[in-house]
């Protein structure tokens with residue numbers, strides 16, 4: 001009979017699942033406990049998190065939700081404190097019995113068996129209580145069965161709590177990862193590439209299309225066109241985004257060191273040499289960006305070609321080949337086909353690198369990007385420096401649009417940053433770009449408006465600033481150059497609010 005009881009316990013627990021919610025599981029155990037010892041009902045009381053109450057997690061025939069008692073109360077409280085099983089034949093004759101519950105539920109308690117649920121460190125975390133034996137009173141056999149059940153219940157409850165705790169953490173970590181990833185994407189993905197020209201739109205489309213393909217991409221374009229920006233976007237739009245984006249600048253490092261930097265070094269190559277991971281290995285699961293690849297020397301070119309073909313690397317001084325899972329992106333501002341025909345760049349490597357090519361045109365060939373880029377850099381710098389600068393005049397914009405921009409977007413960015421930091425206007429004016437003004441000749445300037453007064457004023461301001469620049473701020477000489485009286489110059493300086501000299505501001509920059 002008793003053996004059958006243990007088998008039932010085993011069968012019952014082998015069918016429990018760890019992802020069951022606590023309430024359901026405890027309800028199932030209580031029901032099982034009642035049937036195991038032939039009781040009318042059974043309840044599992046567990047200590048609440050604040051350790052002050054015993055909460056009835058489930059009770060056969062009653063709602064568990066509003067059922068909790070002080071941990072010192074009643075038979076359950078007694079067993080919790082002493083850690084000893086109690087068998088009571090007539091509850092109302094026992095002074096430890098707490099009859100309030102019967103009053104509340106309308107149930108009439110007669111016999112009770114109550115066993116502690118004890119942790120391995122001796123702490124009691126709850127009790128199992130069964131009421132009204134259908135055989136009249138509870139036996140010693142009921143006691144040992146219920147004590148076994150209590151041990152199994154402990155294992156299941158702790159396991160389940162741990163499971164729920166860990167899944168809660170896992171869930172919140174996963175959510176956090178998603179949030180971080182979308183922030184990274186916003187900052188470094190295609191959204192970070194500003195521009196409305198068809199070239200930029202096409203580049204963004206290509207990035208999204210090839211981000212998740214592991215083929216090598218070659219990014220070409222003049223200096224400052226945004227090659228690194230594009231490479232980063234490729235990485236952050238791909239599923240590799242959670243791993244590293246590693247940059248190797250092939251010109252900044254001497255050939256002999258570049259090899260160690262890329263491939264790593266085995267311990268003991270020379271005395272005292274420590275083992276070192278190369279950048280290719282560091283980019284595992286992520287992306288390796290080979291910047292200025294056109295400047296790589298011939299022996300490195302050969303090694304790189306082998307790596308791309310074999311998809312493996314061996315550290316300096318080692319023969320062990322390590323498999324790599326890396327996406328390669330290369331960039332250059334050199335004309336690689338020319339370098340190939342001049343015999344300075346391996347043709348086979350060139351073909352390996354430019355499986356997909358993204359060529360970024362120079363800024364002067366996509367003038368429509370100048371306005372959005374300028375406004376972007378303007379508000380970025382204003383925010384960073386806390387300056388109240390909100391836009392630029394049409395004349396200033398047209399000045400920017402008519403530059404050659406040999407340093408491309410980088411140069412534009414520098415000009416705007418400088419202007420925002422030094423300006424005394426809330427809107428950038430032509431005079432905020434003295435270096436550019438000097439380059440663009442007045443007669444070739446294009447007028448953005450036909451309004452005669454505006455153009456005349458702009459011209460006047462321009463000529464006054466130029467005169468002051470040439471005379472190093474000497475107003476007497478400037479007035480002479482301009483062919484007007486000193487008084488007239490003073491009025492105009494006031495009118496155009498020209499306070500400081502451009503050359504001065506350059507010094508204070």
Ligand SMILES: Nc1ncnc2c1ncn2[C@@H]1O[C@H](COP(=O)(O)OP(=O)(O)OP(=O)(O)O)[C@@H](O)[C@H]1O
Pocket residue numbers: 192193194195221222223224225226227228229230333373409410413
């Ligand atoms: N389309 C763009 N939108 C926003 N910022 C840009 C854009 N293009 C370039 N930039 C900015 O211009 C600067 C230069 O870009 P980047 O370093 O990517 O150029 P590069 O082509 O790698 O230049 P180099 O050949 O000199 O290494 C960076 O500050 C970059 O953020």
Ligand SMILES: [Mg+2]
Pocket residue numbers: 227228291
């Ligand atoms: Mg670069």
